[in-house]
Amino acid sequence: MASVRLENVHKTYPNGHVAARGLDLEIEDGELLVFVGPSGCGKSTALRMIAGLETPSSGRVCIGDRECTELPPQDRDIAMVFQSYALYPHKTIRENLAFGLRMRGTGKDEMEQRVDRAAGALGLEEFLERKPGQLSGGQRQRVALGRAIVREPQAFLFDEPLSNLDAKLRVQTRAELSRMHRRLGATMVYVTHDQEEAMTLGTRVAVMHEGIFQQVAPPMEVYRRPANRFVGGFVGSPAMNFFECQLTEEDGKPRLATGELSVSLEPGDWLGEAGNAVILGVRPHDIELVATEVADVPARVDVIEPLGSEMLIHLQVGTVEEGQAVRAVIPPEAQASVDDAVGLRFRRDRLHIFHSESERRLN
Amino acid sequence: MAPEGQTAVTADGALAGAPQARPPRGGLEVRDARLGWWFVLPALATILLVALFPLVWTVWESVHIHDLRMPWRGRPFVGLENYAEALADPRFWAAMGHTLFFTVVSVALELAIGLVLAVALNRAYRGRGLVRAAVLIPWAIPTVVAALLWRFMFDSQAGIANAVLMDVGLMEEPFVWFIHSAAAWVPVILADVWKMTPFVALLLLAGLQNIDASLYEAARIDGASAWQQFRHITLPLLKPAVLVALVFRTLDAFRVFDLIYVLTGGGPGTSTEPIALYTFNSLLQNLRFGFGSALSVIVFLVTFGLAMLYIRLLGADLLKSGS
Amino acid sequence: MSGWRKWLPIGVVGLLVLATAFPFYWAIVSSLTPEARLFEAPSLLPTNLVLDHYRALFDERNFWIPIRNSLVVAGTTTVLCVSVGALCAYALARLDFRFKGVVLGFILAVTMFPQISIVSPLYLLLRELRLINTYPGLVLPYLTFAMPLTVWLLVGFFRQLPRELEEAAMVDGASRLRAFREIILPLALPGLATTAILTFVYSWNEFLFALSFTLGPERQTVPVAIALFRGQYQVPWGQILAAAVVATAPVAALVLAFQRRIVQGLTAGAVKG
Numbered sequence: 001m002a003s004v005r006l007e008n009v010h011k012t013y014p015n016g017h018v019a020a021r022g023l024d025l026e027i028e029d030g031e032l033l034v035f036v037g038p039s040g041c042g043k044s045t046a047l048r049m050i051a052g053l054e055t056p057s058s059g060r061v062c063i064g065d066r067e068c069t070e071l072p073p074q075d076r077d078i079a080m081v082f083q084s085y086a087l088y089p090h091k092t093i094r095e096n097l098a099f100g101l102r103m104r105g106t107g108k109d110e111m112e113q114r115v116d117r118a119a120g121a122l123g124l125e126e127f128l129e130r131k132p133g134q135l136s137g138g139q140r141q142r143v144a145l146g147r148a149i150v151r152e153p154q155a156f157l158f159d160e161p162l163s164n165l166d167a168k169l170r171v172q173t174r175a176e177l178s179r180m181h182r183r184l185g186a187t188m189v190y191v192t193h194d195q196e197e198a199m200t201l202g203t204r205v206a207v208m209h210e211g212i213f214q215q216v217a218p219p220m221e222v223y224r225r226p227a228n229r230f231v232g233g234f235v236g237s238p239a240m241n242f243f244e245c246q247l248t249e250e251d252g253k254p255r256l257a258t259g260e261l262s263v264s265l266e267p268g269d270w271l272g273e274a275g276n277a278v279i280l281g282v283r284p285h286d287i288e289l290v291a292t293e294v295a296d297v298p299a300r301v302d303v304i305e306p307l308g309s310e311m312l313i314h315l316q317v318g319t320v321e322e323g324q325a326v327r328a329v330i331p332p333e334a335q336a337s338v339d340d341a342v343g344l345r346f347r348r349d350r351l352h353i354f355h356s357e358s359e360r361r362l363n
Numbered sequence: 364m365a366p367e368g369q370t371a372v373t374a375d376g377a378l379a380g381a382p383q384a385r386p387p388r389g390g391l392e393v394r395d396a397r398l399g400w401w402f403v404l405p406a407l408a409t410i411l412l413v414a415l416f417p418l419v420w421t422v423w424e425s426v427h428i429h430d431l432r433m434p435w436r437g438r439p440f441v442g443l444e445n446y447a448e449a450l451a452d453p454r455f456w457a458a459m460g461h462t463l464f465f466t467v468v469s470v471a472l473e474l475a476i477g478l479v480l481a482v483a484l485n486r487a488y489r490g491r492g493l494v495r496a497a498v499l500i501p502w503a504i505p506t507v508v509a510a511l512l513w514r515f516m517f518d519s520q521a522g523i524a525n526a527v528l529m530d531v532g533l534m535e536e537p538f539v540w541f542i543h544s545a546a547a548w549v550p551v552i553l554a555d556v557w558k559m560t561p562f563v564a565l566l567l568l569a570g571l572q573n574i575d576a577s578l579y580e581a582a583r584i585d586g587a588s589a590w591q592q593f594r595h596i597t598l599p600l601l602k603p604a605v606l607v608a609l610v611f612r613t614l615d616a617f618r619v620f621d622l623i624y625v626l627t628g629g630g631p632g633t634s635t636e637p638i639a640l641y642t643f644n645s646l647l648q649n650l651r652f653g654f655g656s657a658l659s660v661i662v663f664l665v666t667f668g669l670a671m672l673y674i675r676l677l678g679a680d681l682l683k684s685g686s
Numbered sequence: 687m688s689g690w691r692k693w694l695p696i697g698v699v700g701l702l703v704l705a706t707a708f709p710f711y712w713a714i715v716s717s718l719t720p721e722a723r724l725f726e727a728p729s730l731l732p733t734n735l736v737l738d739h740y741r742a743l744f745d746e747r748n749f750w751i752p753i754r755n756s757l758v759v760a761g762t763t764t765v766l767c768v769s770v771g772a773l774c775a776y777a778l779a780r781l782d783f784r785f786k787g788v789v790l791g792f793i794l795a796v797t798m799f800p801q802i803s804i805v806s807p808l809y810l811l812l813r814e815l816r817l818i819n820t821y822p823g824l825v826l827p828y829l830t831f832a833m834p835l836t837v838w839l840l841v842g843f844f845r846q847l848p849r850e851l852e853e854a855a856m857v858d859g860a861s862r863l864r865a866f867r868e869i870i871l872p873l874a875l876p877g878l879a880t881t882a883i884l885t886f887v888y889s890w891n892e893f894l895f896a897l898s899f900t901l902g903p904e905r906q907t908v909p910v911a912i913a914l915f916r917g918q919y920q921v922p923w924g925q926i927l928a929a930a931v932v933a934t935a936p937v938a939a940l941v942l943a944f945q946r947r948i949v950q951g952l953t954a955g956a957v958k959g
Contacts, residue, residue: 014782053853055390070390073856086854090872099868103859147858157857391856392782398862399781403789406774406837413808414796414830420807480702486695496945497703500710500934503941503948505891507909508930512709515716521724521923523712561706565949618800621893625913639802639894646806647898656806663803670798 001187002064002154003029004050009059011045011211019045020056021211027155032181032188033216036198037208038234044159046208047191051157052076063154074103079148080157083164085140087132093119093143094128100151118150138169145180155187162197174200195235199223207231225352229359232281232352238312241287241326243280244356247271256280256353259318261297263346271353271362278362281352284312287328288345289336295343299326301336308332315344418663424656431650438653445657454633455658458641465548465623465637466616469555473612474605476556477563482597484564485571498561506558510625513554517541524550544634547627551635555622559615563608570604571597610673614666638662710934717927724923739928749929751903752911758821759896759907760889763828767836768882772874775840776866780849790841796834801894804830812899819901827895832885839884843877844870880947883940890937908933 004027011020019042027033035043048054049061052073061069068076079100087096097118101111119125122142132140141161148156158177162170178201181188192198198205199219206216207230215227226232232240245256245263254271256263256278263280271278292298299315302325313336315326328344336342353363425445427438449455480498484491501509517524519539528534540546574597582592620639623629629636629644636644642662646655716724718735743749777783778790808827809818817823847870855865871878896907903911912929915922941948 051853051857052391053856055392070393072391072394072861073853074859074861076857078857080854080857082850082854084848084850086848086850088851088855088869099855099860100858103855103864147854151858395781395862396783399777399783399786402773402777402781403783405770406833407789407793409770409829410793410796410833413826414799414804414834417804417807417811417830418799420810421803424806424810479698483695483698483702492946494699494703495949496942498706499941499945499948500938501706503887503891503937504934505893505909505912505937507891507893507913508933509709511912511926511930512713515923515927516709516712518921518923521716557705557709561702564702569949614798618802620802621909621913624893624897639800642802643805643894643898647809652806652810659803659806662800666798666800666803667795670795673798 001029001185003027004155004187004189005060005062006046006050007060007062009046009049009056009061011042011049011054012057019211020049023059023211023213025206025213025216027187027189029187030185032178032190032201032203034190034192034198034202034205035208036192036195036205036234037214039193041208042211043191043193043208045211047157047159047189050155050189051078051080077151077154078157079151079153079155080159081144081148081161083160085132085144085161085164087140087143087147089132092129092131093124093135096132096143097124097128097146097150100147104151114150114152118146121149122146137165138173141165141173145177149180149184155189158188158190160192161190162192163194170197177201196237199235205235207234209234224350225361226281227361229279229281229354232354236283238284238327238329240281240283240352243282243324245278245280247274247276247278249274259297259323261317263296263351265348265351277356279354279356279359281354282346283350283352284327284329286347286350287326287330288347289328289330289334290343290345292341292343294345296346297344299342299344301338301340301342304336304338306332311336315342317344421656421659421663424652425660426657427653429652429656431652441653445654446661448654449657449661454636454641455638457633458636458638461635462617462619462637462639465551465555465619466613468548469552469559470609470612470616472552472556473560473563474609476560477567477608478605480560480564481567481571482593484568495565498564501558502562504558506621507625509554509558510622513550513557514626517550541627542631544631547631547635551623551626554626555616555619558622559612563612566608566611567601567604570601573604574600610669614669614673617666617669618662713927713930717924717931719924721922721924739924740932743925743928743932747915747925747929748903749911749932752906752908753932755821755905756890756907756909759824759828760886762821762825763832763889764882764886766825767829767832767885768840768878771833771836771840771881772871772878775837776844776870778837779841779844780852781862793834793837797831797838799830801831805894805898808895809898818899819905821905823899824896824905824907827899828889828892831892832889835888836881836885839881840874840877843874843881846877847873876947880944880950883944883948887937887940 006023006025009020009023010018012018023046025033035046037043045054049056050063052068052071052075055070059069060067063076063078088099091099094115097115098111101114106114115128116125119128122145124139124142124146127135127139127143132143135143141164144161162173165173174197190198190201192201199222202219204216205219205222207214207222209230215222215231217225217227222231222235226235226240229242233242243256243258243261245258245261248255248257250264253267254265254274256265297317299317301313302316303314305312305314309332310329311332311334313328313330315328317323317326326344330336351363352361354360355362426440426442428436428441428445429438430436484494516522517540519525519537519541522540524540525534525537529537538546540550578596578600579592582596587595618639619637620643623635623637623640624643627635629640633641638658639662642655642658645651645658649655715735717739718737720734720736720738723734778786778793808830812818812823812826815823817826851869851873852862852865855869856862860868890907891909892907893909893913896910897913900906900910906914908929912926912933915926915929
């Protein structure tokens with residue numbers, strides 16, 4: 001196993017599209033790092049540059065101690081699991097598993113041993129003589145994993161490997177992947193657009209947007225302390241509410257205000273000069289319904305969606321024309337009905353405050 | 364290397380903005396590009412050698428006098444004299460006229476009948492495979508054979524056409540089709556329509572099958588009649604397929620040679636002679652290579668114009684998806 | 687569905703099949719009818735069928751010579767085109783290089799070249815090389831239409847194969863060339879077969895070049911031989927039709943066996959616009 005390092009990697013396609021603008025990252029030996037971001041953010045390009053399927057326009061890619069920026073994929077000693085699995089349809093499962101070993105000139109006995117071991121670990125023994133077309137989606141997915149494991153590569157790359165599975169199987173396989181990572185202690189890079197998948201799998205998560213890593217940190221830190229407005233809005237479900245506010249001063253305490261909203265902070269929380277524009281971010285889970293007198297902002301209940309374990313309510317702050325929609329998640333036993341006038345209170349220790357222009361975190 | 368919680372924009376990246384696209388030195392793309400040329404080269408060289416080089420040669424010949432019957436005249440350069448001769452030649456214009464007539468009539472018939480067939484084939488589910496095979500055979504057989512079959516059916520003595528027409532009382536005595544300059548076109552056009560309509564129908568059928576069936580369901584819910592569905596869904600969405608068929612067939616019909624060579628020989632006289640046959644006769648019968656080459660170039664230019672139209676209309680996105 | 691709506695398409699299709707099949711039926715029946723009876727009032731139902739014309743075709747006219755010629759020429763052309771064209775088509779379908787669009791456009795344009803425009807230089811060239819009336823003298827000109835056709839069809843087939851398969855093979859340690867041989871070629875086999883059949887059919891049917899570049903019966907291909915059939919006093923219809931049936935049989939057999947694939951090959955790319 002080996003570490004993987006990106007140094008100031010840029011990628012501009014011949015058609016002018018910029019997919020990476022300065023990626024810097026060290027993926028440590030044995031780590032499972034997840035690239036997550038909306039489609040078109042450059043996460044797949046980043047992975048493919050590590051695989052050697054694409055070459056950076058500038059910068060370096062290193063695997064272990066070796067620079068391999070321009071090394072073709074066959075010389076890199078990495079394994080990759082594709083979204084479509086890319087099993088060779090004309091070869092049996094055994095041949096599929098053995099292909100990578102055969103290409104690298106592994107001896108016949110060792111090849112058989114390793115194929116059998118991988119097949120055993122994934123429960124594929126009975127399918128070895130079948131063709132991929134005769135397998136179910138979940139079984140094919142396991143073959144794709146097996147083809148990677150059997151190689152014992154320097155690093156594993158995963159390109160949205162679960163997106164073709166149904167929801168139940170996806171959760172199951174996710175856990176299986178986690179176990180596999182622990183057992184092999186392997187370096188893994190994993191690409192997904194699903195932030196929930198990223199959070200549950202990664203030892204660290206790299207949130208990508210517009211060809212840049214917006215934040216690289218352990219999952220809980222990304223959730224609790226998003227580095228900028230984009231990360232705050234992308235990670236977590238339902239998505240964070242944002243309010244464009246003014247920073248003011250009242251009784252020596254800093255206060256955030258816009259329209260009917262007024263959030264007072266502790267005296268220590270100075271975030272710049274009074275009069276500065278900032279963005280306040282509040283997760284739906286950090287909003288409580290309270291009496292209007294003690295509220296940070298009054299609101300009107302618009303739609304209620306009971307989810308069983310909790311309730312998602314859509315609220316309207318201010319008028320329909322000038323106000324904004326806010327989502328809050330409240331306990332199922334809370335009393336609320338449509339058109340009620342309610343007060344909202346934000347948990348003070350869970351506020352996210354961003355600079356209005358750079359959108360970077362201030363608190 | 365992004366320290367925890369920090370946005371990993373390097374000073375360099377932030378200052379440089381969008382970086383310059385630098386061609387990679389030796390990555391997969393560069394290797395692929397090199398390999399690509401090696402793979403393409405043999406076939407491309409062959410095509411250049413056997414198709415493009417002769418074409419250039421034809422142009423060269425067309426501005427010289429080159430008469431194989433009179434080798435002592437050598438090959439003097441005469442500029443555009445051969446072209447001038449062609450453009451002043453009534454037989455050239457007649458041949459162009461015949462070609463145009465044949466193209467317009469046969470392509471129009473093939474498209475009209477082909478469309479009806481395609482719609483019918485699209486509706487009739489049973490035995491579609493069998494029908495498809497049946498209609499493919501005329502397309503696949505040598506044109507020479509098709510021409511001979513129809514020549515036989517329109518033979519003045521042995522032909523079944525005359526027998527049927529006399530049986531139903533439309534004719535008193537056997538009619539000699541191939542000595543009438545107008546009547547001779549009948550077997551020619553019938554033969555072409557018989558051979559090529561299935562091909563047109565298959566192209567259009569593929570187009571029909573590409574149309575999302577839910578569109579028709581939606582239209583039916585909106586109360587559209589069968590004719591309205593055809594008019595407002597089928598026809599507009601079938602337009603690309605119709606265009607392909609149209610241009611394929613036009614290009615083909617414009618170079619018609621085998622069919623007429625065998626069916627009428629261009630006769631009676633030269634009254635069904637198309638431009639390709641006139642060119643062939645000038646070259647290999649009269650051995651006038653200079654003049655014949657001028658005719659060849661004219662045929663090429665007309666076809667090239669049509670081909671460009673084809674690429675403009677349909678090839679553009681094929682080429683785009685390839686690059 | 688009301689009655690006429692259901693039956694009208696079936697009727698139209700039935701009519702089509704009849705109209706398509708009749709000339710063949712008539713040719714087969716006539717080729718089995720004795721020469722003398724051909725010129726009597728034709729009857730739709732055959733009586734007294736004989737194989738005389740077929741016997742004469744092979745015994746007196748040596749029709750096996752044009753068949754051999756056609757097989758050699760069409761076969762060689764097909765093998766050459768598919769083997770050289772496959773590499774080219776793969777590169778055009780999968781590898782990125784400069785001027786790829788130009789090459790692709792050029793090849794598409796050449797598929798539409800009118801044969802008549804290059805007959806004269808090819809004739810002069812072949813005469814210069816003393817290749818008139820030889821097999822190479824036919825194969826070489828046949829490459830002009832067969833090579834671009836083959837490449838164009840194969841590009842369509844290669845594009846249908848998922849790109850990830852080769853990427854997986856390369857990550858697995860195969861070079862581009864090895865991935866092509868081990869993964870792509872086996873998967874493209876049906877496409878290669880279809881292309882080979884179409885190329886063979888086009889070459890088998892070709893007339894203009896075969897007419898222009900052969901001199902006598904010993905190198906004539908089937909279409910030329912049939913077209914130039916002459917009788918001493920009258921048109922030998924019986925033998926001509928027998929020859930037509932023989933010339934059609936192999937193509938008809940190929941088409942029947944591979945019809946689904948052929949339709950795919952013919953319509954691929956053409957209807958996506």
